Amino acid sequence: MSYAVKEIFLTLQGEGMQSGARAVFLRFAGCNLWTGREQDRDKAICQFCDTDFVGTDGVNGGKYATADALAEKVESLWEGEKGHRLVVITGGEPLLQLDSDLIDALHRHGFRIAVESNGTIAAPEGIDWLCISPKAGSDLVQRSGNELKLVWPQEGIDLNAIEAMAFDHFLVQPMDCADAEAAKKAAIDLVMQRPKWRLTLQTHKLLGLQ
Numbered sequence: 001m002s003y004a005v006k007e008i009f010l011t012l013q014g015e016g017m018q019s020g021a022r023a024v025f026l027r028f029a030g031c032n033l034w035t036g037r038e039q040d041r042d043k044a045i046c047q048f049c050d051t052d053f054v055g056t057d058g059v060n061g062g063k064y065a066t067a068d069a070l071a072e073k074v075e076s077l078w079e080g081e082k083g084h085r086l087v088v089i090t091g092g093e094p095l096l097q098l099d100s101d102l103i104d105a106l107h108r109h110g111f112r113i114a115v116e117s118n119g120t121i122a123a124p125e126g127i128d129w130l131c132i133s134p135k136a137g138s139d140l141v142q143r144s145g146n147e148l149k150l151v152w153p154q155e156g157i158d159l160n161a162i163e164a165m166a167f168d169h170f171l172v173q174p175m176d177c178a179d180a181e182a183a184k185k186a187a188i189d190l191v192m193q194r195p196k197w198r199l200t201l202q203t204h205k206l207l208g209l210q
């Protein structure tokens with residue numbers, strides 16, 4: 001199958017337990033919880049998205065005909081030292097498009113594969129680091145993984161139910177929104193009340209990185 005890619009770029013992973021790691025970001029176009037159009041935001045299931053994932057017009061974006069062609073483009077962006085290759089596959093919702101062909105091709109090119117998903121689609125085998133970020137009002141299908149990263153505050157989230165799921169790490173990330181100060185405070189309060197959780201910040205935004 002072909003892959004619709006919004007953009008591909010080299011940066012530091014800004015979020016979660018792998019934050020600070022050099023990584024190629026592969027951002028797929030499209031999401032199942034929002035069209036990505038501002039006029040649809042109010043009626044979307046996920047209303048706080050900070051990302052433009054519409055179309056294929058970003059840096060290195062486009063339609064990639066094969067998994068190998070896409071893996072080669074990812075590899076070409078990994079400059080310098082050959083080792084420690086990490087690709088973060090995100091979107092949009094990457095599990096709408098990520099398949100075993102692409103997982104195999106990226107592994108053949110020497111990459112560890114991290115994925116950022118909203119958890120509404122079961123993850124395929126072979127992902128090396130799975131981050132699930134639940135969205136209130138959506139059906140959480142993927143209930144295990146390496147890290148769960150909850151954007152906060154969100155109404156309608158059952159924290160006890162989430163804590164019972166099979167994740168290695170439970171992270172809370174303040175929502176980037178009009179009242180960012182209140183969101184930071186709410187995230188800090190959550191950790192203070194529930195020590196199973198850790199605070200994660202969007203460090204790329206603090207650093208002025210992509």
Ligand SMILES: C[S@@+](CC[C@H](N)C(=O)[O-])C[C@H]1O[C@@H](n2cnc3c(N)ncnc32)[C@H](O)[C@@H]1O
Binds near residue numbers: 048132
């Ligand atoms: C743009 S999403 C793409 C991946 C996938 N669709 C998902 O939601 O996990 C990447 C990450 O950014 C988080 N995110 C999106 N909007 C945010 C915001 N306004 N503030 C903080 N984190 C946000 C998501 O929860 C997710 O962890």
Ligand SMILES: Nc1nc2[nH]cc(C(=O)O)c2c(=O)[nH]1
Binds near residue numbers: 012051090209
């Ligand atoms: N630097 C950087 N780190 C990130 N971690 C998760 C991101 C995402 O949009 O999925 C993201 C992103 O957009 N940029």
Ligand code: SF4
Binds near residue numbers: 032034046091118
């Ligand atoms: S699920 Fe992810 S990509 Fe889709 S709208 Fe929400 S934050 Fe954005």
Ligand SMILES: [Mg+2]
Binds near residue numbers: 050051
């Ligand atoms: Mg982002």
